[in-house]
Amino acid sequence: MTVIDANRMHEIETRYPEYFHRSFRQRFGGLMILIATLLYSLYAVWFFDLPKLFTEAHWERVGIYLSQWVSYDVQPEFRIEGDGSIDIRYPRFSPLGDNPHPDWLVNNPDGSITVSISGTSRNVTVSKSETIVTAHGISVPVDVSSGAPKVVGPVPGWMTVYDDNVLADLGFAGNVSISVDRVKIRKRFIGWANFIFDTQSSFFDKPVGEVVSLIVSGPRIKPDQSNLSLAFDDIWNNSEWQHGDVWTKLFQTIVMAFLGTLLGSLTAFPLAFLAARNITPNRLLNQILKRFFDFLRSVDMLIWALFLTRAFGPGPLAGSGAIFLTETGTLGKLYSEGLENIDNKPREGIKSTGAQTVLVHRYGIMPQIVPIFVSQTLYQWESNVRGATIIGAVGAGGIGLKLWEAMRTNANWENVAYMVILILIVVFIFDTASNTLRHRLMGTKAH
Template sequence: MTAATLQPGFDSQAILEQIRKRTAFTVAAPLLILAYFTYTWFAFDIPDLLERARPDRAVILATDAVAHKVHVTKDLRRGGVSVAIEGERTATYAKGASPDWVQIRGDDAVVDLDEGYLIEITGNVIQFTVPDYGVIKVTATKTGVETELPPGDIPEWVKDDPRKFDARPTLDRRVQVTKTKIEVHNYFGGWENFWFTFNSPLHGKSFGELTSLAMSDERIDPDQSNLSLIVDEFLSNSDWQHGAVFVALFETIMMAVLGTLTAALVGLPLAFLAARNFTPSFLVRFGVRRLFDFVRGIDMLIWSLIFIRAFGLGPLTGALAIAFTDTGSLGKLFSEALENIDNKQVEGVRATGATQLQRYRFGVIPQILPVFVSQVLYYLESNTRSATVIGALGAGGIGLMLVETMKTSRDWENTSYIIILTIIVVILMDQASSWLRKKLIEG
């Protein structure tokens, strides 16, 4: 006997049809996904993007983000050899105080880049010794440069142009020659002059020396204590602008806090008007809900641009943009939480003879408090990141400083510094909000 005869209502054809449909879906779904990715590949012109991509440039920027370079420069017009960190005039070594890997002899120099890489500068000629390749000779002329390379193919790390010679055999060594100057770059790990500027009286001192100096009664500056001098020299560092960065971070945090709290305080009473069990009037509920849709339907960045045009640049415009957008989002969440409360608790408070305000205070608010606290704290964390983006548009704060450092590749290490500080702030906000949520809800 078959299974069909043993089980009444058993339809083998229906089972087979379901199997065919599932098989067809299993095959069709990957094909549709593949077709979509194929379409986007050509619609977004990915091949052209890959062709124009410059991974070597990305590697250089990544190197500049975690390292600094020392420039050895010979001016072929005025004469003389100078050694400076990042090529800055304010970070130029004094005569006779050059690093030990640079030997200056009048207007000539010998630069030892380690591992066999050696550069000899004589007049307007350099000889660059490269291990496993040979010696490159470059002569600067009145019209450009003349290059003599070892026999064989020209390596990829050499850019031999009649106007400019550029060689970068390794990521941390580079030589450039034009008709006006010869420049050697030697890279070192770490951020240059992070604590104090090159010309600061505290530059180069160890942590132990600074600690001893802070506790010493013998002052470097008679007008202020050594501890005050250390703090002042650190915050007023012109290269890293620590003081300005900390102020900008504080502005960003305040922008997020003010915007989020304003949205919560405005959204909560409006949520009562949008909740079905608190506002019987359909027109009022409809109007408030559409207001929520309107303010949250326009992106925070758009609101920021509108308020910048209306009120000018500043953190207030960012706070208003956050407040407008989050009023709609939090108001909608609060109204849904109000519609799902347990009416038995409200009736219990009503039975005690409580007023309507007291019923809200003791019967409603305790029920929606977990939702209120968790959502407000979550939006506060999110808005800390959003305030950075809004600030980049002109609202101020750390976002504006971040954009300024990204305009040139010279300040890429400053960009890394600001990004790291922003991530630290977001982590601290996350930890603080988790602690507050636990205290307010569970405690």
């Protein structure tokens, strides 16, 4: 064990004072940051009233919306006529088509109708005098022969009785609304109804094998058009899913992002040379251009889109213009800062040979900045593919507007899911391609 005497200790303290005489900030800086973060978090909880927000939030709607993303429902209505017969009606544009005969609906010999909601464990039997709802292991009759529907026996927790209506909630499988003269049933199915062919298609409700046989070697359904062309037209013009319009709007979004980023980079590139202090030694011009870049990028892309849709009307032109203005500011700042951080030795060496300014820039600056500029531009392009979706919602065209229209109906959540998945796929593809190109330009390996 080595013993350090007082002189040696004093010498060490003198040589390394930063370790033995630390300031208040060095000693308690970490603790102060922790306390400040905790206090700010408490303030945020109070300011946004988070306990009340979480308490009063409609969390049940989350499950409803998510279930509608991956399912659809059929809503038959059973009207009890005066002569005791039961008339079955389906809503207009039913997923089952104009002449539905579902196998989950059975006409019984006694004139009643049994509807299977979920297998044999949950079903509804409708007759002229009563409706029997079977669920959760029990059967509950509802008398509809008098002036108001009346539950016979104890009312289970999943059934609610109103003055003129009885509602049975069967969970994800659906629900049943019972009144004196009609029974409305909502039956839910997993999947997306009529995603390939809608109810107006000649191929609707045909098995896959029959559709393939018709397309490959079957007789023409329409004499003036091949079955393959007819199938493509039916898919592209599907009235329920609007594949053609969705894909066209998606392509508009990609074009908006590409065009806006390209024009922004082409505009920002020469301006960046004028804004860089080491390239253009004019302090006034440098400051004017840098403040101009700050102005363009300080106004959010969404705000630019709102301005331009008022000026040019809704459409992809306004979206491309919004991206162009934002990217001119963003890329102009990035490019000018990149130019100000280049190594001046190659530039000075070429300048010393008496070369013209254009050649100095071409051989002394461009080899240093091109990989960085292209990498930054690719990253902004990738980001703008996502941004173009957002600005589309305010009328700037593209799939964002289509997505917003589907959400506003509060009923077409499966269409919303379809478009969200398409956007995710496109963003993933562009993200992967952009990362690969950036790593190749920078000479690094992608992870």
